[in-house]
Amino acid sequence: MPIFQDQKGKNISNFQKMIDEKKNTIRKYYDEIGHLYYGQYKDVNVDMTKDINARCESISNLYIEIEDLNVKILRERGLKKCAVCGTENNLSNAFCFKCGARFDDADAVPADVIAPPNASATPSRQDTKQTKIEPAVTPVTAEPVIDASATAEVTDEGKEE
Numbered sequence: 001m002p003i004f005q006d007q008k009g010k011n012i013s014n015f016q017k018m019i020d021e022k023k024n025t026i027r028k029y030y031d032e033i034g035h036l037y038y039g040q041y042k043d044v045n046v047d048m049t050k051d052i053n054a055r056c057e058s059i060s061n062l063y064i065e066i067e068d069l070n071v072k073i074l075r076e077r078g079l080k081k082c083a084v085c086g087t088e089n090n091l092s093n094a095f096c097f098k099c100g101a102r103f104d105d106a107d108a109v110p111a112d113v114i115a116p117p118n119a120s121a122t123p124s125r126q127d128t129k130q131t132k133i134e135p136a137v138t139p140v141t142a143e144p145v146i147d148a149s150a151t152a153e154v155t156d157e158g159k160e161e
């Protein structure tokens with residue numbers, strides 16, 4: 001089997017190992033926060049807020065780092081996650097196949113670039129702004145009210161005949 005595949009597996013397990021280490025560190029911080037808070041509870045004169053906040057901040061950063069590693073693992077598998085709906089997409093997708101949200105990453109094959117270079121020299125700035133706003137879901141609200149009036153017209157015509 002190709003070495004390429006092997007390398008991918010190695011990268012993924014490396015990333016996974018890093019995630020596990022970060023999760024352990026997070027657990028350690030949670031533990032310390034618990035102790036610090038308890039020390040504060042037992043002795044009203046003790047203020048551990050600074051130490052507690054420092055650990056909370058570290059935990060937040062670790063979660064971000066873990067999320068980055070998860071993204072890297074997905075990349076190794078040729079996938080990426082939609083930031084809007086969380087669906088896994090092919091790395092080359094320019095838009096989420098499920099919700100239609102636009103991918104702004106370098107892997108996305110942007111429709112703009114593919115479009116012929118001469119296509120309407122300068123699309124107005126308003127146009128580009130509008131295209132960035134993604135319609136969440138196309139509202140489907142078709143009430144058969146129009147049909148009723150249509151049939152009414154038909155019956156009227158029928159009377160005329």
Ligand SMILES: [Zn+2]
Nearest residue numbers: 082085096099
């Ligand atoms: Zn999506």
